[in-house]
Amino acid sequence: MTTTAGTPIDSANGKLVRTQGVTAPLGFRAAGIAAGIKASGKPDLALVFNEGPEYAAAGVFTRNQVKAAPVLWSQQVLKSGRLRAVILNSGGANACTGPGGFQDTHQTAEKLAEALSNWGTETGAGEIAVCSTGLIGDRLPMDKLLPGVTEIVHEMGGGMSGGADAAYAIMTTDTVPKEAAFHHRDKWNVGGMAKGAGMLAPSLATMLVVLTTDAAVSAEQLDKALRNATRLTFDRLDVDGSCSTNDTVLLLANGASEVSPSQDELDAAVLAVCDDLAAQLMADAEGVTKRVTITVTGAADEEQALIAARAVARDSLVKTALFGSDPNWGRVLAAVGIAPITLDPNRISVSFNGNPVCVDSVGAPGARQVDLSGADIAVLIELNVGDGTASVRTTDLSHGYVEENSAYSS
Amino acid sequence: MTTTAGTPIDSANGKLVRTQGVTAPLGFRAAGIAAGIKASGKPDLALVFNEGPEYAAAGVFTRNQVKAAPVLWSQQVLKSGRLRAVILNSGGANACTGPGGFQDTHQTAEKLAEALSNWGTETGAGEIAVCSTGLIGDRLPMDKLLPGVTEIVHEMGGGMSGGADAAYAIMTTDTVPKEAAFHHRDKWNVGGMAKGAGMLAPSLATMLVVLTTDAAVSAEQLDKALRNATRLTFDRLDVDGSCSTNDTVLLLANGASEVSPSQDELDAAVLAVCDDLAAQLMADAEGVTKRVTITVTGAADEEQALIAARAVARDSLVKTALFGSDPNWGRVLAAVGIAPITLDPNRISVSFNGNPVCVDSVGAPGARQVDLSGADIAVLIELNVGDGTASVRTTDLSHGYVEENSAYSS
Numbered sequence: 160m161t162t163t164a165g166t167p168i169d170s171a172n173g174k175l176v177r178t179q180g181v182t183a184p185l186g187f188r189a190a191g192i193a194a195g196i197k198a199s200g201k202p203d204l205a206l207v208f209n210e211g212p213e214y215a216a217a218g219v220f221t222r223n224q225v226k227a228a229p230v231l232w233s234q235q236v237l238k239s240g241r242l243r244a245v246i247l248n249s250g251g252a253n254a255c256t257g258p259g260g261f262q263d264t265h266q267t268a269e270k271l272a273e274a275l276s277n278w279g280t281e282t283g284a285g286e287i288a289v290c291s292t293g294l295i296g297d298r299l300p301m302d303k304l305l306p307g308v309t310e311i312v313h314e315m316g317g318g319m320s321g322g323a324d325a326a327y328a329i330m331t332t333d334t335v336p337k338e339a340a341f342h343h344r345d346k347w348n349v350g351g352m353a354k355g356a357g358m359l360a361p362s363l364a365t366m367l368v369v370l371t372t373d374a375a376v377s378a379e380q381l382d383k384a385l386r387n388a389t390r391l392t393f394d395r396l397d398v399d400g401s402c403s404t405n406d407t408v409l410l411l412a413n414g415a416s417e418v419s420p421s422q423d424e425l426d427a428a429v430l431a432v433c434d435d436l437a438a439q440l441m442a443d444a445e446g447v448t449k450r451v452t453i454t455v456t457g458a459a460d461e462e463q464a465l466i467a468a469r470a471v472a473r474d475s476l477v478k479t480a481l482f483g484s485d486p487n488w489g490r491v492l493a494a495v496g497i498a499p500i501t502l503d504p505n506r507i508s509v510s511f512n513g514n515p516v517c518v519d520s521v522g523a524p525g526a527r528q529v530d531l532s533g534a535d536i537a538v539l540i541e542l543n544v545g546d547g548t549a550s551v552r553t554t555d556l557s558h559g560y561v562e563e564n565s566a567y568s569s
Numbered sequence: 570m571t572t573t574a575g576t577p578i579d580s581a582n583g584k585l586v587r588t589q590g591v592t593a594p595l596g597f598r599a600a601g602i603a604a605g606i607k608a609s610g611k612p613d614l615a616l617v618f619n620e621g622p623e624y625a626a627a628g629v630f631t632r633n634q635v636k637a638a639p640v641l642w643s644q645q646v647l648k649s650g651r652l653r654a655v656i657l658n659s660g661g662a663n664a665c666t667g668p669g670g671f672q673d674t675h676q677t678a679e680k681l682a683e684a685l686s687n688w689g690t691e692t693g694a695g696e697i698a699v700c701s702t703g704l705i706g707d708r709l710p711m712d713k714l715l716p717g718v719t720e721i722v723h724e725m726g727g728g729m730s731g732g733a734d735a736a737y738a739i740m741t742t743d744t745v746p747k748e749a750a751f752h753h754r755d756k757w758n759v760g761g762m763a764k765g766a767g768m769l770a771p772s773l774a775t776m777l778v779v780l781t782t783d784a785a786v787s788a789e790q791l792d793k794a795l796r797n798a799t800r801l802t803f804d805r806l807d808v809d810g811s812c813s814t815n816d817t818v819l820l821l822a823n824g825a826s827e828v829s830p831s832q833d834e835l836d837a838a839v840l841a842v843c844d845d846l847a848a849q850l851m852a853d854a855e856g857v858t859k860r861v862t863i864t865v866t867g868a869a870d871e872e873q874a875l876i877a878a879r880a881v882a883r884d885s886l887v888k889t890a891l892f893g894s895d896p897n898w899g900r901v902l903a904a905v906g907i908a909p910i911t912l913d914p915n916r917i918s919v920s921f922n923g924n925p926v927c928v929d930s931v932g933a934p935g936a937r938q939v940d941l942s943g944a945d946i947a948v949l950i951e952l953n954v955g956d957g958t959a960s961v962r963t964t965d966l967s968h969g970y971v972e973e974n975s976a977y978s979s
Contacts, residue, residue, distance in 0.1 A: 225906030225914045225930070255902055257915075257931040295899025296932040404903050475885070475970075483975030489705025492665055493814050496635030504635045505667075520635070521667040522706040558971050560885075565893030 172424070173343040175431050177439070180338030182322035183350030184373035186210040186415030189321035190314040191328030194307025196250035196293075196300055202328035203250040204307045207369050208275070208315055209243050213414035214286065216242035217381035219389045221402035227254035227295075228261040230405060232268065233288040240378030242411050243286035245369055246271050246311075247329050248304060249354070251293040252365065254404040263299050264289050270305050274312040290407045292331055292354065292365040326352035329367055337439040341428045347374045347416035349428045353436040365405040366393060366440065370432060375414035376425055384425045385410045388433040395465070396437045397472055397553045408433075441552045446559030448534070449481050451552070455495075455540045458547035463500040465549035467540065470498035478556030481536055486529040488516040495540060506543040512536060582834070583753040585841050587849070590748030592732035593760030594783035596620040596825030599731035600724040601738030604717025606660035606703075606710055612738035613660040614717045617779050618685070618725055619653050623824035624696065626652035627791035629799045631812035637664035637705075638671040640815060642678065643698040650788030652821050653696035655779050656681050656721075657739050658714060659764070661703040662775065664814040673709050674699050680715050684722040700817045702741055702764065702775040736762035739777055747849040751838045757784040757826035759838045763846040775815040776803060776850065780842060785824035786835055794835045795820045798843040805875070806847045807882050807963045818843075851962045856969030858944070859891050861962070865905075865950045868957035873910040875959035877950065880908035888966030891946055896939040898926040905950060916953040922946060 182189050187209060194204040218237045220230050236242070246267060253260050268284040275282040291299070315321060326336035333354050340350040355366035370385070389408055410429065420428070441450055453471045458464035471477055474494035480487040488509045495507060509517040512533075516526035592599050597619060604614040628647045630640050646652070656677060663670050678694040685692040701709070725731060736746035743764050750760040765776035780795070799818055820839065830838070851860055863881045868874035881887055884904035890897040898919045905917060919927040922943075926936035 223903060223906040224912045225902050225917070252899070255899055255927065255930050255932065257929075295897075295903060296927070296936070402907065404899075404906065475966075479971055479975045482971065485975065489662070489665055489814075492635050493633060493705060496633040496814065497812065502634045507635070517665065517706070519667075520665050522665065526706070556885075556971060558968055561889055561892065561966060561968050561971055565889045565895065 173341055173428065175339060175341050175435055177339050177435065179340040179350060180322035180326050180352040181207050181350045181369055181371045183340030184348040184371045184415065186373055186413045187371045188315040189325040190311050191324030192307060192311050192314055194310070195303035196248055202324070203248055204304070204311055205247040205325035205328040206311045206315060207245045207325060207371065207411070209411050209413050211413050213375065213412060214241045214243050215376060215378040215381055215412045216240060217378055217385045217410045218288070219385055219408045221404060221406035223402050223404050225255065225404050227252050227291060227405040228256060228264040229253055229289040229291045230407060231261060232264045233290065233407060236285055236288055239285065241286060242288050242409070243282050244271060244275065245288045245290065245409055246308065247290040247367060248299065249292050249329050249331050251291060251297055251299045252295045252405050253291040253299050254295040256296070256298050260298060263301055266301065267304060267308060270308045271312070274309045278312050288409055290367045290405070292329065292367055292405055295404060322350065322352065329354040334443055337436055337443070339432045339435040339439070341431045343420065343424070343428055345418055345420065347418040347420060348372060349432050351432045351436055353440055355440050365403040368393070368408040368436060370410040370429065372410070372412045373414065373416035374412055374425060375417060375419045376412050380422055380425055381410045381412055383422060384429040387426050388430040391430060392433040392437040395549070395551045396440055397551065437552065441554060444554045446557045446562065447554040448557050448559070449536050449555040450534060451481055451536045451538065451554055452550055453538045453540070453553060454548070454550040455542065456548045457542040457544060459501045459545040460547040461549050462547070464547040465551070466500050467495050467498045467542065468549050468551040470494050471538065471540065472551045472553035475556055481531065482555035482557045484531040486511050486516055486526060486531055488522070488526060491538065491540065492517065492520065501544055502542060503544055508541040508543070510539045583751055583838065585749060585751050585845055587749050587845065589750040589760060590732035590736050590762040591617050591760045591779055591781045593750030593752070594758040594781045594825065596783055596823045597781045598725040599735040600721050601734030602717060602721050602724055604720070605713035606658055612734070613658055614714070614721055615657040615735035615738040616721045616725060617655045617735060617781065617821070619821050619823050621823050623785065623822060624651045624653050625786060625788040625791055625822045626650060627788055627795045627820045628698070629795055629818045631814060631816035633812050633814050635665065635814050637662050637701060637815040638666060638674040639663055639699040639701045640817060641671060642674045643700065643817060646695055646698055649695065651696060652698055652819070653692050654681060654685065655698045655700065655819055656718065657700040657777060658709065659702050659739050659741050661701060661707055661709045662705045662815050663701040663709050664705040666706070666708050670708060673711055676711065677714060677718060680718045684719045688722050698819055700777045700815070702739065702777055702815055705814060732760065732762065739764040744853055747846055747853070749842045749845040749849070751841045753830065753834070753838055755828055755830065757828040757830060758782065759842050761842045761846055763850055765850050775813040778803070778818040778846060780820040780839065782820070782822045783824065783826035784822055784835060785827060785829045786822050790832055790835055791820045791822055793832060794839040797836050798840040801840060802843040802847040805959070805961045806850055807961065847962065851964060854964045856967045856972065857964040858967050858969070859946050859965040860944060861891055861946045861948065861964055862960055863948045863950070863963060864958070864960040865952065866958045867952040867954060869911045869955040870957040871959050872957070874957040875961070876910050877905055877908045877952065878959050878961040880904050881948065881950065882961045882963035885966055891941065892965035892967045894941040896921050896926055896936060896941055898932070898936060901948065901950065902927065902930065911954055912952060913954055918951040918953070920949045
């Protein structure tokens with residue numbers, strides 16, 4: 160197993176599966192129901208509940224200055240490094256909804272705290288994170304959401320089914336739910352679920368990820384593992400590190416396994432799950448017909464390699480060429496050339512799926528005949544100025560993408 | 570008449586027309602022929618010739634680090650601040666073609682110098698700028714280009730027809746030639762032609778512009794006028810200031826009018842022509858169905874307003890929404906929110922074609938019903954943090970754009 164960043168994960172340490180998600184670790188329950196937020200009647204409310212005995216948690220949030228109410232709420236709550244539950248809704252982003260929207264989020268957390276307390280688990284609203292995804296600018300239908308919050312607490316099940324229901328309920332334009340779990344040989348686990356489907360323009364395609372682990376670790380350890388993993392996976396899924404108003408990645412730990420892995424072991428397991436979820440997000444991106452990896456090597460440093468890879472991954476002309484299975488390497492060079500990095504304009508080499516198409520900034524023989532008709536395209540760009548390397552996952556720019564995103568206020 | 574940047578041009582000073590181009594000023598000849606570079610047999614070679622008595626010139630070139638051979642050549646030639654002629658070809662960019670490609674450019678200039686000298690005008694290769702546009706990475710067919718250079722010198726005509734032929738010969742995916750001329754009431758003139766059609770991603774859609782004037786002005790005055798005009802027009806056509814490998818804007822003056830306008834008068838006239846050519850470029854952008862102007866006001870300063878306007882103009886989700894005539898203002902807020910500028914996330918207001926859709930970051934009544942079915946959309950974003958204002962012209966992201974740019978190596 161190899162991660163996006165090329166870091167090897169020793170598979171002797173454990174096993175990664177896609178058949179389980181947030182309820183793979185011990186002591187986590189989850190549920191997903193249709194509360195009536197979506198007009199379609201599809202599932203739209205999810206709950207992830209930590210049974211303890213510990214409640215350590217960490218989070219990574221959107222860097223967008225325009226933050227949705229649930230992001231503002233969850234950031235505040237997480238200052239304690241502690242979470243007992245996460246409630247997530249699809250069908251509405253609750254972003255750009257003013258003070259009223261923030262109150263809706265607050266009320267949702269209060270309602271869940273009340274329901275959990277009635278159910279027998281004394282919980283405060285300050286131990287509950289809230290996530291929302293959907294159209295920006297509309298208030299949530301609280302008359303449907305609040306009764307749903309009470310209902311979902313009763314629906315919570317243990318085992319695999321609860322996790323799958325939750326993963327299904329957070330979908331928007333996703334076509335499939337995304338789950339992954341890593342079972343460490345030392346009998347502790349990391350599980351996760353994700354949603355997000357507009358990877359061509361992550362500036363607005365909300366990504367929600369909830370990760371759970373039964374390892375006995377501190378909030379600080381979780382924070383370190385989560386930041387490391389998101390930097391190498393979700394942040395390099397496409398593009399520019401830009402985020403929607405609602406992007407949220409949460410990691411909850413309960414110590415139920417009674418195993419305390421080292422930081423390195425935790426980092427590797429969280430990275431493995433995030434890397435697999437990121438691959439699933441790319442594969443299900445809106446309108447995708449090609450799964451593309453842009454790798455830049457020989458940059459001055461890793462940061463510059465990443466800037467260059469992102470510049471190419473964002474370039475509409477490169478993306479449309481790949482949609483057309485066109486080995487148009489000139490567009491790759493032009494995209495690299497506008498990246499604000501150190502370059503030798505005469506020493507750039509490019510290969511598509513291992514076939515050299517440009518050597519030292521001049522076309523290679525047969526470059527226009529390279530077959531890119533398959534669904535996977537690996538673009539390798541060698542800058543020949545240093546040792547920096549980075550990869551970014553992206554997709555093509557297709558008719559399907561235009562179609563899906565030009566539909567009325569979706 | 571008002572420019573993109575809102576600078577008023579006193580129409581009492583003169584008249585802007587689109588029926589004339591580079592040969593509108595006195596003492597310029599031009600021609601356009603089919604030299605056989607394009608497989609289609611369409612015109613592909615253009616010449617603009619300055620008859621004097623003066624030969625002052627200025628140029629602005631791509632900021633792409635990967636520069637085509639003709640850009641490297643013309644930059645060098647222009648260090649003298651003097652040009653006698655410009656030879657332009659479509660059908661091939663002569664970019665990423667190595668030392669051989671640079672020699673092709675040099676040989677083209679030498680050939681033109683020879684042909685002009687034989688024709689009776691002693692000219693050196695160092696007085697000739699070369700521009701190319703087309704696919705990156707292929708060598709030009711010099712066996713066709715060089716005889717074409719000799720032929721075109723004989724084709725040069727005075728008057729309007731030569732300018733129109735030249736404007737036609739530089740087209741690639743343009744559907745119409747672009748010309749504009751400003752006739753100053755004091756009997757001096759500025760003319761221009763432009764090509765470029767991929768405005769959604771100017772990172773690769775080569776823009777070539779040649780401007781002429783019969784004003785008696787120095788190379789320094791030309792340089793000042795040209796930089797001022799391109800900053801406010803072509804640089805704000807879409808996007809991010811990024812450029813193709815071949816982008817070139819040239820301004821030639823011959824003093825034939827024997828009028829020496831002030832710097833302000835020259836600036837205004839050059840700006841008027843550039844502004845009109847930029848509008849024509851936007852209107853003919855690949856796959857365009859909407860002509861969009863993004864204006865940001867109330868930014869900390871002009872630079873931040875421009876950064877914000879570009880961020881919105883580049884956002885694929887905003888562009889696809891506009892293609893769908895969808896007043897999805899939430900995508901505008903999300904795009905602004907990721908711009909690296911000073912923001913008050915709760916004080917952003919947006920209007921579409923004068924209809925408020927978002928006030929203080931919350932949706933306005935009726936926002937989802939605003940009719941954007943027309944071809945022109947004005948997006949106004951008020952940040953409420955300062956006095957900075959800037960506008961960027963862009964287009965929607967349509968099926969036509971994807972279609973045109975996914976065609977095999979175009």
